[in-house]
Amino acid sequence: MADSAETQELVYLVTGGCGFLGEHVVRMLLQREPRLRELRIFDLHLGPWLEELKTGPVQVTAIQGDVTQAHEVAAAVAGAHVVIHTAGLVDVFGKTSPETIHEVNVQGTQNVIEACVQTGTRFLIYTSSMEVVGPNIKGQPFYRGNENTPYEAVHRHPYPCSKALAEQLVLEANGREVLGGLPLVTCALRPTGIYGEGHQIMRDFYHQGLRLGGRLFRAIPASVEHGRVYVGNVAWMHVLVARELEHRAALMGGQVYFCYDNSPYKSYEDFNMEFLGPCGLRLVGTRPLMPYWLLVLLAALNTLLQWLLRPLMLYAPLLNPYTLAVANTTFTVSTDKARRHFGYEPLFSWEESRTRTIRWVQTVEGSA
Numbered sequence: 406m407a408d409s410a411e412t413q414e415l416v417y418l419v420t421g422g423c424g425f426l427g428e429h430v431v432r433m434l435l436q437r438e439p440r441l442r443e444l445r446i447f448d449l450h451l452g453p454w455l456e457e458l459k460t461g462p463v464q465v466t467a468i469q470g471d472v473t474q475a476h477e478v479a480a481a482v483a484g485a486h487v488v489i490h491t492a493g494l495v496d497v498f499g500k501t502s503p504e505t506i507h508e509v510n511v512q513g514t515q516n517v518i519e520a521c522v523q524t525g526t527r528f529l530i531y532t533s534s535m536e537v538v539g540p541n542i543k544g545q546p547f548y549r550g551n552e553n554t555p556y557e558a559v560h561r562h563p564y565p566c567s568k569a570l571a572e573q574l575v576l577e578a579n580g581r582e583v584l585g586g587l588p589l590v591t592c593a594l595r596p597t598g599i600y601g602e603g604h605q606i607m608r609d610f611y612h613q614g615l616r617l618g619g620r621l622f623r624a625i626p627a628s629v630e631h632g633r634v635y636v637g638n639v640a641w642m643h644v645l646v647a648r649e650l651e652h653r654a655a656l657m658g659g660q661v662y663f664c665y666d667n668s669p670y671k672s673y674e675d676f677n678m679e680f681l682g683p684c685g686l687r688l689v690g691t692r693p694l695m696p697y698w699l700l701v702l703l704a705a706l707n708t709l710l711q712w713l714l715r716p717l718m719l720y721a722p723l724l725n726p727y728t729l730a731v732a733n734t735t736f737t738v739s740t741d742k743a744r745r746h747f748g749y750e751p752l753f754s755w756e757e758s759r760t761r762t763i764r765w766v767q768t769v770e771g772s773a
């Protein structure tokens with residue numbers, strides 16, 4: 406919990422605070438933001454773990470709400486000094502409609518912006534995504550790029566489209582006058598593939614491997630690099646930006662920052678095996694076991710099955726045309742913009758991040 410040495414005067418709001426990233430942001434704020442007086446956690450689905458947070462010196466206020474409902478957002482934002490907006494539908498598996506993804510990720514973000522303007526909240530940090538940049542629809546690699554690397558960010562899938570639109574809204578809102586006459590200061594953080602305690606996709610891979618007798622089968626060439634970043638470092642970057650945004654508004658306002666740490670560059674599957682291997686799984690094959698055209702066919706078949714089964718059940722496998730294309734396209738970042746602009750250094754080393762994630766996988770139900 407925060408050290409009470411400093412004046413506890415600030416009110417923070419974290420939207421999506423019960424999600425995979427959101428929970429880490431909430432816990433990081435309580436541990437490392439000594440100026441916190443109240444921490445508001447706004448989410449469609451509140452977690453039971455919130456109760457344990459209410460015993461400390463910081464007032465923790467759980468708010469069950471929907472970012473698509475402007476009045477609910479405005480009520481939650483009113484009186485907050487800082488808003489960290491992580492709430493969103495992270496759906497690349499066809500679980501929800503494109504309209505719903507847009508309504509939550511874009512309209513929901515617009516509602517957060519308007520709530521800040523109408524109620525006088527001056528600092529807004531938005532959790533964007535690497536997918537605002539790519540991989541693009543042409544499957545062009547983004548190899549150890551940074552925030553200024555030229556790249557044709559053209560998307561068709563509802564999720565990256567919604568993240569790109571929402572990020573644009575946030576950055577364009579920088580400088581708008583809020584209630585009280587002062588300017589709104591915004592910035593957007595772009596995590597690459599986040600991993601760590603609570604990562605649902607990692608859990609899905611683990612269970613898939615258990616079902617296949619402790620084996621996973623390589624589908625993507627080992628040469629395809631995918632950027633990954635530990636959830637604790639992403640949370641730390643959010644806390645740091647929230648702390649520095651006021652003093653460095655001229656430099657940081659309206660800026661985007663990739664989230665990065667010292668996690669190694671590997672293929673998505675090889676990177677996952679850093680955690681699943683020590684938990685008893687084995688990745689079969691030094692090369693993809695199927696030709697790419699067969700994977701494309703299977704991905705298309707999954708899309709057809711999802712459509713046919715929709716009246717009966719939700720069928721949303723990991724493999725679909727979009728996830729295959731993303732997995733099969735190199736996308737890695739190499740930047741120090743966050744360090745240069747607000748002194749960011751990863752809080753957790755690669756070794757610590759790996760150890761923490763392995764320990765978490767070992768607690769996942771069904772683990773050996």
Ligand SMILES: NC(=O)c1ccc[n+]([C@@H]2O[C@H](COP(=O)([O-])OP(=O)(O)OC[C@H]3O[C@@H](n4cnc5c(N)ncnc54)[C@H](O)[C@@H]3O)[C@@H](O)[C@H]2O)c1
Pocket residue numbers: 420421422423424425426427447448449450470471472473490491492493494495509513532533534535568595596597598599600
């Ligand atoms: N997971 C990643 O690899 C990754 C990478 C880059 C960016 N991001 C971004 O980080 C953010 C959090 O992602 P995550 O992986 O923690 O996802 P998550 O699904 O675990 O968390 C999202 C949270 O938002 C909440 N939410 C969804 N719709 C809502 C609504 N209408 N109103 C209020 N709350 C709502 C959910 O209940 C959930 O708690 C998202 O904006 C996502 O785009 C995630």
Ligand SMILES: CC(C)[C@@H](O)CC[C@@H](C)[C@H]1CC[C@H]2[C@@H]3[C@H](O)C=C4C[C@@H](O)CC[C@]4(C)[C@H]3CC[C@]12C
Pocket residue numbers: 495497533534535536597598599606624625631673674723724727728729731732
């Ligand atoms: C079935 C195989 C082809 C298997 O390798 C598919 C992996 C696939 C499910 C993941 C590969 C890359 C992931 C995405 C990437 O890490 C970045 C993302 C941005 C973030 O904002 C949301 C999550 C995601 C889209 C992430 C989703 C899973 C992958 C597509």
